[in-house]
Amino acid sequence: MILLSFDIEEFDMPLEYGKTISFDEQIAISIAGTEIILAMLQKQQVKATFFCTATFALAKPQLIKRMITEGHEVASHGYYHSAFEPAHLLSSKLVLEGITGQPITGYRMARMMPVDEAEIHKAGYLYNSSINPTWLPGRYNNLKVSRTVFWQSGVLQLPASVSPMLRLPLFWLALHNFPMWFYKYLCHKTYRADKYLNLYYHPWEFTDITDKQRFGFPGYVSKNSGEAMLRRMEDLIVSCKQKGLKFGTISAYLQASGVALKAASAD
Template identity: 90%
Template sequence: MILLSFDIEEFDMPFEYGKIISFDEQIAISTAGTGIILALLQKQQVKATFFCTATFALAKPELIKRIITEGHEVASHGYYHSAFEPAHLLSSKLVLEGITGQPVTGYRMARMMPVDEAEIHKAGYLYNSSVNPTWLPGRYNNLKVSRTMFWQSGVLQLPASVSPKLRLPLFWLALHNFPMWFYKYLCHKTYKTDGYLNLYYHPWEFTDLTDKERFGFPGYVGKNSGGAMLERMEELIVSCKQKGLPFGTISKFLEASGVTVEATSIN
């Protein structure tokens, strides 16, 4: 199964590049991008998982409810995107469950940073998708971490997909910068090897990020953003559907794989 996921958050990434953007702008940009994504998913009849911060959800509860109404999954991306403490694991979960009226069983740490698995388990999550098992200069080195699902401290770890052998990352920057034929080749090869794909992106990628004065992003971040990103995402989805590859939420995939909430007690 192909697991598309989108991290919905306050769009605070410009701060990393010395730019200031108001909270209202952060929310507006992520809201616009989420609307574009939902329209594409509805057009292609594809379900996805949305990892959402509690801060964004409280600002746009109607959008979170729309995600659920349209058959997608909502998981936690923490309480704030740029601040974390262990208590946020449970508090973000409770906020999202209060808005969606559904259990929230998945977590992804902001910026794919490390998080204490014992605390994840204590907060009641089934799975954690916070590892990109590759090497990204200046960010992380996870070359020794399993490429595929594994259990740790009672929590199912679902790493982001990387290619076999070379561990080329298939995350958002890859879709922006790799030639489409190469990105699709890597995705299909990885799916054939692993039996699934876990791919993650952000709503703000579907808006124009090329204004360097406003955002401060280097060329490889703004490249193929906005309309070009929408076209690339649709091309990827169509290519996978033509090969008969199914799409689904992470929870549906785990359910089909025989993983349940009760299974967290086995480790």
């Protein structure tokens, strides 16, 4: 199964590049991108998992409810995108459960940073998808971490997908920058090896973020954003469908495959 996921958050990334962006603008850009994603998923008849911050969810609860209505999964992306303390694990879960009316079983740390698995377990999550098992200068050094699902401290770990050889990451920047034929090749090769794909993106990528004066992004971040990103995402989905591959939410995959039970018994 192919697991598309989207990190729905305050669009605070310009702050990393020395730019100022108001909270209202952060939310508005994320709303616009999320609406584009939902329309695209509905058109392609694909279900996905949305990792949402409590802050975004409280700002636009009707959009979170729409995700549920349209058959998607909502999981936690923390309370705030730029601040974290262990108490946020439970508080963000409770906020999202209050809005969705459903149990929240998944977590992803902002910017895929390390987080205490014991605290995640204590907050009541089943799975954590906060590991990018690759090496990126200044960001990740996870070459010794398993590429595929494993069990740790009572929490199922679902790393982002990377290629079997060289551990080339298949995350959002790869879709922006790799030639489409190469990105699709890596995805299909990884799927054959692992029997699933765990791919993640953000709503603001589906908006125009090319204004460097406004956002400060280097070319490798803003390349193929907006409508180009939408075309690339639909190209990927159609290509996978043509090969007979199925899409689903993370929870649906864990339930259908029995991965959680297998991991627990192997722990």
